[in-house]
Amino acid sequence: MKNNKMMGAVKLSLTADVGQFINDNRIRLLDAIDVHGSLSAAAKSLPMSYKAAWDALNAMNNISNQELVIRSTGGKNGGGTVLTPYAKKLISMYKAMEIEYQKNLEQLQQALIETPEVKEINDFRQLMTRIKFKSSARNQLVGIVTSITIGAVNVIVELKVSEQITIIAAIAKESAELLNIEFGQELIALIKSSQMILHRDDELTLSVSNQLKGTISHIHPGAVCSDITVALSDQKSLSVTITEQSRTQLDLQTEQPIRVCFNASAVTLCRYE
Structure with a gap:
């Protein structure tokens, strides 16, 4: 008798050759933004913390070649967030691929049931798990x-x-x-958020190799350290971790021009096959 038990629903992750770009949670976030027209409202509806939603959106924008959202300031909820046509096409493509992926996985499971070389398949699966690349660098x-x-x-x-x-x-x-x-x-x-420093003074001469001009787009205060999101040009952004004392001394505010500085040695390079 054949075993008709199917695998559970799968969650598709697209890497786009540059690390994780789109997964189920990020698609749900984009969908929620499209419905609510606001990142904060979208995060609450999932539910997801605002910071997690903000980081996810910035991570997608950093990898994408085209804009995913259009942000505006002001308004009742502190501004709006609208998906671009490119983002909507991305959602449609993901959902279509997810359906096909589920069908293929179900076929694969049936093949596993009918194939006696289970040990070899499990060994291969373990190998693929080991060589997956993940990084804690945001x-x-x-x-x-x-x-x-x-x-x-x-x-x-x-x-x-x-x-x-x-x-x-x-x-x-x-x-x-x-x-x-x-x-x-x-x-x-890859650049660790703790290996970067912020400077307000454009006239100050520094010896660091990387000095990127941007604007503070968000501040996540903490008891000891604060997470500062700096919007760069071309829809890119960086997250910088500084002490709460330093943030107070610099009197950092959103929409404030700032320089993100870090040494060349603070950058880790990775390639993909």
Whole structure:
């Protein structure tokens, strides 16, 4: 007798070749934004914390080549958020792929039941789980290698993230060889939020390689540290963690111009196969 028990509903995740881009939770968030016209209202309806929704939206915008939302300030709820036509097409594509993915998975399960080599299949599944790449770094930007300078110990790599954003990374020579970095190659730059500093004074001269101008779009205060979201050009953003004392001393406010500064050594480069 055949076993007709099916797998549970699957959750599709699209990586778009640059790390996780779209998953079920993010699609639900975009759907809710489309319904409510506000990020805060969308987050409450899911339910999801406003900070988690904000981070998810910024993560998608950082990877996407096109705008996903149009934000406006002011209004009854502090401004609105509207999906772009590109975002709506993305939702439709995801839902269509999810249906097909579920059908294929059900067929695969039936094949597993009828195939005696269960151990080999489980070994393969375990291997695929081990080689999955995940990172705790919230700041992930995709860029094209535009310059490579090889030194005795380090290699300086210049990444063009967008027309107005360039990032400099300094990595060990052995690491560059391992990644097989080449001109024109697309890489992912990871930057820890705690390794960045903020400066209000544009006249101050600093020795750090990366100094990106932006505007504070959101402040998440905490008892010890605060999380500051800085909106850069071309719909990109960075999350910076500073002490609450530093935030108070700098008197940081939303809509305030700011510089995000970090050393080239604070950037970790990754590639995908």
